[in-house]
Amino acid sequence: MNHVKIPQDRIGAVIGAGGETLREIEERAEVRLDVDSENGSVRVESVGDPVTGLKGPEIVRAIGRGFPPEDALALLEDDAMLFDLIDIDAAARNKKDLQRKKGRLIGEGGRTREIMEELSGASVVIYGSTMGVIGQPEAVSMVREAAEMLLEGAPHGAAYSFLERKHNERKREELSYHRFSGGGSA
Numbered sequence: 001m002n003h004v005k006i007p008q009d010r011i012g013a014v015i016g017a018g019g020e021t022l023r024e025i026e027e028r029a030e031v032r033l034d035v036d037s038e039n040g041s042v043r044v045e046s047v048g049d050p051v052t053g054l055k056g057p058e059i060v061r062a063i064g065r066g067f068p069p070e071d072a073l074a075l076l077e078d079d080a081m082l083f084d085l086i087d088i089d090a091a092a093r094n095k096k097d098l099q100r101k102k103g104r105l106i107g108e109g110g111r112t113r114e115i116m117e118e119l120s121g122a123s124v125v126i127y128g129s130t131m132g133v134i135g136q137p138e139a140v141s142m143v144r145e146a147a148e149m150l151l152e153g154a155p156h157g158a159a160y161s162f163l164e165r166k167h168n169e170r171k172r173e174e175l176s177y178h179r180f181s182g183g184g185s186a
Contacts, residue, residue, distance in 0.1 A: 002044045002057040006064025007128065011037050014063050021069045028076055031056035040064075052076065058083045062134060066127025071134055074123070082133075084140045089129035091151040098129060104150045105131055112156060116143050119163040142166045 006014065015022045015035060022033055030048025033056075035041075042060050046053025055075050062072035062083045075081045088105065092098035106113050106126055116124050120142040122135025133143045146159040 001046075004042045004044060004057050004060045004064065006040050006042060006060065008040050010064045010066070011035060011040060013069060014042060014060060016069065021063075024069070024073070025056065025059055028073060029053060029056040029059055033060065051079075061085075062132060065130055065132040066125040067123065067132055067134060071123045071125075074134060078136070080136055082135065082137055082140045084133045084144060086131040086133070086144060086147050086151075087129065088126075088131055088151065092129075101151055102126060102129075104156070105147055107156070112150070112159075115160060116146055116163065119160075119167040120146075138166075138170065 013021065014025070014033070016024070022035065025031065026033055026047075030046065030052045032045045032047050034043040034045075036043075042064075044053075044056045044060055046056065058075055059072045062075065063069055065085060072083075075083055088101050089098055092101050104112070107115070113124050113126060116122070120135060120139040122133050122139035122143050124143055125132045131147055133140045135143070142163060146163050149159045149162065150156065
């Protein structure tokens with residue numbers, strides 16, 4: 001059994017309209033959820049496959065950190081899917097610096113966050129003082145590295161170039177993996 005603490009304003013997202021999201025999480029992750037609306041604590045108890053149940057707390061944590069439930073439930077689609085959390089506050093000197101660093105990660109009109117998603121294939125959410133990432137291990141690693149570059153003050157262009165280079169490397173690897181030798185078919 002796990003306990004996950006989520007912000008008060010995200011409890012409704014975990015429960016959903018008429019409890020619909022809560023039931024979907026319970027069914028798909030094979031867990032039982034007990035939500036304490038007073039303090040934001042969610043008890044997650046595995047009731048089915050223990051391996052599937054391990055994703056339950058991660059799904060609740062992801063929704064608590066700003067992901068829409070459907071993005072958080074993507075953690076169940078593949079055993080390799082990861083949820084990673086980057087603490088922006090740890091990189092900031094004070095509240096004003098935190099806001100500036102969040103702004104760098106979001107970008108003008110959300111463009112930096114969108115570019116991270118497009119080039120990595122991961123889902124990215126910035127909520128409170130954290131940046132959450134859901135995706136395949138390579139995608140999560142790409143986003144984390146680009147975010148750390150931006151948090152350390154690198155120009156946006158450098159982070160975008162890094163993401164594009166990694167994106168192109170992955171595409172080349174996929175092409176060479178799927179390439180097959182031509183045999184005669186008449």
